[in-house]
Amino acid sequence: MYLKDLLLKIQPFTIILFNLILGILSYNLNILNAGQLTLISISILIISLIALFKNTQKNLKIFLIILFSILTFFLGYSRAFLVKQKYQNLIDSISNKPIKIRGWVSSIEKTSHSYFKNKISIVLDSIKIDNQKIKTDYILRMHLALLDIKNFHIGQYLEIDNIKIKNNKSSKFLISKKSLPNLFLNKIKFQNCTKKNIKYITLIWLKIIVIRNKILKKLSNKFKFNTKNLFEYIFLGIKSENEHIDKIKQNMTYWGINHYLARSGLHLVLIIFTWRFFLKTIPFGYFAKQVILAFLSIVYSLLTIPSISFERALLSFIIYNICTIKKIPVNNMHIISMVCFITLFFNPYKLFLLDFQLSFCLTFALIVLREISIIKAISQKK
Structure with a gap:
């Protein structure tokens, strides 16, 4: 029944x-x-x-x-x-061949690895091989042993010559992350490049990354080391590797609450409720408050490292806001289906990520359980 x-x-x-x-x-x-x-x-x-x-x-x-x-x-x-x-x-055209890459630095991290202690992520702009230039937007992550991090900064546009990328069999995972196979090198030779002939939208994104990095540094400097690590890990999605975080992860794994560390939709909900509480004190109309909430949520997402569960929550909130503003009846199953459809349309291989499966399957399960409880309540009244 x-x-x-x-x-x-x-x-x-x-x-x-x-x-x-x-x-x-x-x-x-x-x-x-x-x-x-x-x-x-x-x-x-x-x-x-x-x-x-x-x-x-x-x-x-x-x-x-x-x-x-x-x-x-x-x-x-x-x-x-x-x-x-x-x-x-x-991959077939560049694997095991010396190539020259151009791109900008999106992140610089210290790792807990005993030899490859530094990791740099570069969003590629182009790959040059045999006098052929290939435009691309994939991410290349390089684990380096000998590197002076002071020579690099977020948003830096650079060129790296004579590197080789190996063909990797785990293509589904790499495609879902829009990433080329990781490189493990002793050191690299690079040179800074001028930002000529770069698309205007790319320059805007570079500016956002630089501003984000400056804001995060200012915020981080106001916290103690341990508090800073937790704040960055939970609310900003920066998964830095150090002894303090590793110890917390071990303790949370032991107690079965490791999922609290993952930046999910719950953190966005907490922040939205906080903003909504403060907006109640401001004499704005309902429409203006909803627009402000959506704008603040988008700004917050631009200042953080994206994750599947966070993107799901953000898109759901934006669609919900549009429905309430336009006075369209809200259906949770419809909203989450739309969000899932949009996510898979742009990157079908996210379907094979465990993060994606857990995030959306649990959300669908909660919605179904809620619908069943409503149906039960209605049938009991009859």
Whole structure:
């Protein structure tokens, strides 16, 4: 009884999302080839059209759901194919060959490794190989043994010559992170470059990274060392490696509360509630307050390192805000399905990350449990 009522409440967008996921999985698991998929889809569509003409009003909604389900299935299949093909073509063309890269420094970290003590992340702008220049936006992480960090700064635009990238079999994980295989080197030779011929949007993003780094440094200097580590780890998503953090992680793992350290939607909710509390004291209208909350949330997200659960919470909050401002009825299942769809459309390989699976599956489970409790309450009243 409860299951039947629950199935009736499932939003069409959730069904469409399910087909997008099936499309991504079918490509990666090689369940069906493109010809078989086309044949099956055309057959389903013909049957649906026959049913539609027999009873137009009753079957129109079902026909549209089937049509969009087929389209999103192919969308998931094609997006998974295109994203992987783009990555694999780049790796095949540069692997085990001396290349020259250009990009900007996005992070500089000290690691707990006994030899490779420094890690630098570079957002690539271009790769040069055999007089051929390839434009790209992948991330390259370099673990270095001999490095003077004082020579580097966040937002620095540089060129590194004569490095070799090996082909890595764990392509799904790397694609989901938009990352090339990690490099482990003793040292690197680099030179600073002028920021000519760089896209305007890239220059804006570089400016945001530099401003973010300055703000974080000022905030960090106001805390004690231990407090600073926890603040950066939980609220800013900066996962620095040191003895203090390692000890806290071990203790939290022992007590089974290690998930509290992960920066998730809960932290965004806490911050939004804090802002909302202060906004109550300001005589602004409802619309203005919602716009301010959305703006502050976006600014906060730009100042932090992104994570899947945080992005899920931020997108959900923005969609919820738009619905409330436009006076559109809010449905939690619909919102989370939209967020999941957007996330997988831009990067289908996030589907294979454990973080993604836990974040969205738990959220869907909580929404389903809430719907079941509502159905139970209604049935008991009857």
